Amino acid sequence: MRALVLAVGFLTVIPVPHHPVRDRDFSRASGYYPLAGYLIGATVAATLWAASLVLPPVVTGALAGAVWLGVTGMLHIDGLVDSADAVLAAKPPAERLRIFDDVHVGAFGVGAGACYIVLLVSVLAGQPP
Template sequence: MKAFRLALALLTVLPLAPKEAGPEDLRRSVAFFPLAGYALGLFLALSAFLPLPRGLLAALQTALLLGLTGFLHLDGLLDLADAALSARPKEERLRILKDPHLGPFAFGVGGVYLLLLWQGLALAQDPLFLLLFPGFARFAILPLLNRLPLLGPGMAASLRGGPWGMALLLALPFPLLFPLPALFTLLAAFLVARLALLRLGGLNGDALGAMIALGEVAALVGYAL
């Protein structure tokens, strides 16, 4: 139960963090990343029954998804965009990654991301899909986290080596029911990880957040197609 509460605390703003958690608890929490995603998806699925115009409903769901994560994954996407897309030397890109200020790449990528997220949600009002896709997006980062180089100590390093096989079992309903969106999610996570590896040298917490954010958008695009 402690590991599950820790997964919720890491990936949502729900105030469920255990009072004491050690390194092994952090590693074990990755098994419950899909369940943390399902908790977010539950809010989206329930909101699909509101009698609102589809565009307005999608805007509300966008706000729910971003707000319930504390904008954590969006922040990772913006930081990674500024650093990885910069034409500066690698040492300068790594400095930009830690800079809290936003540059032009962050604004551009963030704007396109929000438009795609809103439009994708407007086209995907199947409650079952809305329940499941955030969970699979949070599973999709785990195989890459355990195989690719890391930038150094930090949250990504603390999560590495966790029991992601159990997470796979929990995430399995999504690819069985929605194979194309699942494939798009995995592809998006891989491409973001590849960009971080080529441009920065490895993964960190920002890269993982960007992988989740773009994995969700990719799932929505796959559903729309």
Template sequence: MSLRGLILAVQFLTRLPTPQVKDFRDDDLSRAAVYNPLVGAIIGALLAMPLFLVADRPWLAGVLTLLLWVWVTGALHLDGLGDVADAFGAAHRDPQRFLEVLKDPRMGVFGVVTLVMQLLLKFVLLTELAASPLWSGIVLVPAWARWGTLWWSQRLPSLHGAGMAERFSWQLGPRAMWLWALLLAAVSAFAAWPLLLALLLVPLVAAWWRRKLGGVSGDCLGASIEVTESLLLLSLVLLGNL
């Protein structure tokens, strides 16, 4: 672990200002991936601010948090979700056709509709979360979702051979993944117990990708992050009053 790796992880996953890193190497992205959950927690801490500051106005808290979420991540994972939705919509269960459509930079109706529904879902869930006793769990939601990238990259092959998913797994060992799981689980058990669902949800996402495509791409990782975040928000909202 190094400061260089943390800076690269922040640069890749967010729009937050960071010092410039010189002499970027191909394996840097994989080495930096170990910081993904920490970067997720940083994102979550930023998202907690509007939920706390305007909690008495849930709709305003929800929309401000969503706007901040989209900005701080640069819509990186939303882009992956839209691309994957387009590919599934046009593939007609043909894996080769899926990969062809996935490479097309244009956004089709399947992607647009999926993004609208995803943003609407997150807005509603954030509005509900603003009034929930477990609102502070928002800090851990992006952290768990980005922990998922470590699991998916190690458990699934890359669809593109040398694509983003493959680059994540080059230098990544299981030790860091399990240490992050233990840390996030301990904090979640204390602060927001419904998020322990992530320990089941992340492997289920991996199993779904394996059955559907046999592997993942960078877009698949982004889509998985978005879906995982929404499901974890849903768990906080539905189980927060139990």
């Protein structure tokens, strides 16, 4: 149970009880990542269903996308934006690593993030109610 709580706490912003964490706890928690993913998916699916009863598809998709980004704490989009900035820069490898660690977002990151959000909303808006 402790590993499941750690997985949910790591992959989402859902409040969970905090316990001291040991290194081996993370390896056990990774086995519960699919369950945490189901929890995220169920939250997004419930949002899609409820919103589709009263809102047009594009607004429903945007709302569900916002819930998805919110419940995950934007963990994945942050990684995508950082990676795009570093990988797409025409710089030597050492400079790319520095760019990857930089907290500022560059043009490549903004472009990748915008494309991701447009695709996310489009896919969610196209789901049947």
